[in-house]
Amino acid sequence: MSHGELTGNQLPAEPEKATLEGRNKILGFWFFLGGEMVLFGSLFATFIGLRNQIADGPAPQELINLTMTAVMTLVLLTSSLTSVMAIQAMHRKDTAKMYLWFIVTFLLGLTFLILEIIEFVEYVHHGHKFTTSAYSSAFYTLVGFHGAHVTFGLGWLLTLLIPFGRKGLTVTTAPKMYVFGLYWHFVDVVWVFVFTIVYLMGKVG
């Protein structure tokens, strides 16, 4: 059993799957994402059930700025693409490129988060607060949970990238990068649903 001493061209083709630990991590993470699907599914169900209960708060049509949402979507989806480029670079053993693409992913994710914070502050000024109505509670919980997942992902990416120079790409670090990629894609897919159900359907009514 290797302890990560293989590096560079000695690395097997799919280094993340070369060890039992790596395969365990990847399978376990897929299962975790299955559980996360139930989690977000439940939050979506709550939102859909309560989306007309605006009490005396502003209606979604008034609040939602589709341009802003479109920009956020573009940013996040691109960050998912750049994470794919990173993993592809990893499979080509091009660790410098992998590192670079992950940094771009990080910056795009951070941009998304900043835009979302600006958006939420706007909403609060418009009278759409967490405590305003059942709709608003459901809105912030669903979209907020997604935002929290983005935040956690960015923190996670930092803990992977910062020691990377020292550790390099090995059969131990490869599964970690791969699993992050899975997570980031998941966060992206959830956003597609959020964008559709919360923003598009909210605007169109």
Place this chain on the structure above:
Amino acid sequence: MAHTHTVKRYTGLMDWLTTVDHKKIAILYLVAGGFFFVIGGLEALLIRLQLMKPMNDLVDASTFNQLLTMHGTTMIFFAAMPLVFAFMNAVVPLQIGARDVAFPFLNALGFWLFFFGGIMLNTSWFLHGAPNAGWTAYAPLSTQFSGIGVDFYVLGLQISGIGTLIGGINFMVTVINMRAPGMTFMRLPMFTWASFIASTLILFAFPALTVGLVLLMFDRLFGANFFDISAGGNSILWQHFFWIFGHPEVYILVLPAFGIISEVISTFSSKRLFGYSAMVFATVAIGFLAFMVWAHHMFTVGMGPVANALFSIATMLIAVPTGIKIFNWLFTLWGGQIRFTTASLFAIGFIPSFVIGGMTGVMVASPPADFQFHDSYFVVAHFHYTIVGGVVLGLLAGLHYWWPKIFGRMLNEKLGKLTFWTFFIGFHLTFFVQHFIGLMGMPRRVYTFLPGQELDTLNLISTIGAILMGIGTIFLVVNVIVSSMKGKDAPADPWDGRTLEWAIASPAPEYNFKQLPLVRGYDALFKEKMDGRSELTPAEPLGPIHMPSPTILPLIMSIGLFIAGYGFMYQNNYVAVGGILVTFICMIIRSLKDDHGFHIEVEELQDKGAKA
């Protein structure tokens, strides 16, 4: 490969606090689960003593509502679930011929999260009062009409729920990826199959509870409006989330118990399990149907006849695969050479008990009937028959069966049989009469009942039964203490077992198998015995065995969330954020520091022989 790092091995208390060994974690779950079982049992005794006669004043109404809430919550989440996990940990890796579970660190983390969740919930008794809205915590009783006790419920369950989820994923990956060569899925022992399916149920059911608890927490602590009708919320929403989790939860408990029954009946009749493929299929079917029936807990909500009828039919369908199992067990016994040990007595006692529970299950599955049964003592009887008569009897069978493998000692058979008979008779006395009490008009969760309504005698009988169950539990505790004072002299295979765990020493050595075995058929050990071999065929040469390092991080991470929980419920942001920060820092440390583990060298293996 040189290893210049020093190997960290702890002893004494530190060994237990830092262990990532599934066998030690099993013992931790067993002890903690046993502890909470006793607490839940005392709560039950107080309930029954209060209901011994009409208008009794042993405890007042408020205390009683806390007792019933804590009894249910403790028994399901902090006694039954951890005891199931104890056996999954102790047995599954051995049964599949593996050295440990897929994620030893997460295994430890899962335990400590459960443990601190349970401790947090029980500190409520000493702080501002235990939760009092039932283990089901229906809104708006639990949101706007209850004190801080319900916060303990929310946060305690949220923390321990994360632990359970982690455990579920762990066992799914373990069973898929870590089977010994030759151990195909259709050669897996039934307990491992059942654990695998139950773990899948955990993965998909617990996130629904997570979301429900989040909504409840946000309504209570942050002014959200999910269940507040004045702001557009809907109290039925909670019920849906709770039961989408809650119904699979009871199958998470019972499927491993079924697995234990399969093992014990097969071993003690010296016959292979009758209809193995059907048993596997039935377990999968039950697991699948478990997610289709949740609203049968909500027939009286008024969802409409179409919803009620559909959920009713789906619920009745579960009786079919369950019935298949009962008959397969009976026909395993048929033609066998049945030995009556404590373990097999519990398994044999399980059969009529669980069948009665299943029967009343079909009865409550019918909405017109359920309109009378629901929220009456009839339902209390039903679920205690399935949980005590099913899950607990199964766990007690497993306890007496696997005790030598876990602890290296035999439990005393005489005390064991005394435990069985007092507990079994007490159980039926307690709960059989409750079917009638319910139909005679006594609702559940009532702290007292009025005289002159013909409910007195049956309630008294029920209380006497509960006292007997308490006595049975005392016999069990005495048995544990008495047997722990003897030396570790249990044989490797005290029962003439059929599965891999009986091929290694009792208790199992630290590394489980000196060499991973080559599995040549179902009932892998029995196959070797029938072919005249005294030992398993190895699948690899003798070599140094790599073990994961012990670590204190899971304990500290759990303490972090424990502290954060109090911060949230007492609305102290510094404590809440501080606790979460502790957890996050531990996660970062774990990510940055590589665990190289340590090796058990060949020389150690050769002179360890049968000792751990």
Place this chain on the structure above:
Amino acid sequence: MENLSALEPKGPVASEQLSVILIATIVMICVFVTVMIIYVYVLLKFRKRSGQTGYPKQVEGNHKLEIVWTVIPFILLIIIAVPTVKYTFSHDRNFGDDPNALQVKVIAHQFWWEFEYPNEGIVTAQDLIIPTGRTVSFQLESADVIHSFWVPALGGKKDTNPGLSRNHYLKADEPGTYYGKCAELCGDSHALMDFKVKAVTPEEFDRWVAAMKAPLSAPASAAAREGEAIFKQNCIACHAINDTETKQIAGGKLGPSLVDYANRSTVAGILFNREPEDLKNNLKKWLLDPQAVKPGNLMPNPMPVKGSKMEQNLGLTEAQVDALVEYLAGQKQQ
């Protein structure tokens, strides 16, 4: 007990539900007996005898048997499913628009029951008077938490949910007092939230309806007149009574209506008024310390009570409480 037990139905809904219960019970008992016959036989015949060596024949399974014990339970379930589905639909019928049905709106409170007859213009509490032989159509609601409306002798229960209204129906075949229970944990006094359904002949019901709307003359005794004055000062904000001055029913809706209070079968739903002196004794007991009778109830204490969990009190003296008792004991519409 008769009038409380689901096993002794006093109306068609309860009878139909009991028939489903019996069908299911009989089918399930057949299953149980089958299982137990095999079980007992197996345990007796295949015990390990001393001296037995070797292993018994290892049997993998039997396809025929598997099919038998899959198909037969399936058929047995169909036997139960047919009446199940039939009554699931028929018991959900909404009689809200049926001109022949009596319409009653039920509002559950912590810890009492409010009954409103919209067509008759009557609001009452705790005792639900209905005519025999006529369908009573309910709209079930709650003012606070989820409760559940259950009269076992007449039929199964339905939950009362805050913010929602649910239809329900029952019918009583014969006159009698049928016991009602709250069947959803709703707080400290969940166990004490009893109510009564008094089924009377249609003629008696019509008399009751007329009587409930009749004006009341001023109370006879001085004590009772004093009681009425005290009531109008302290209690009328929450409780409705038949005001003998204005000859109108007046008062708040936070607490139960006390119109026709002297004819109630219980005080606070659980203190039975059986003997003539019971009403006054029970009422006094309640007024002296309501929390002692029904812990957690929302009524302020009429008199200060030391150490009471209810912080508010109305500052009355015992003499004033006695006057109130005299007054309320005279609140009879018929």
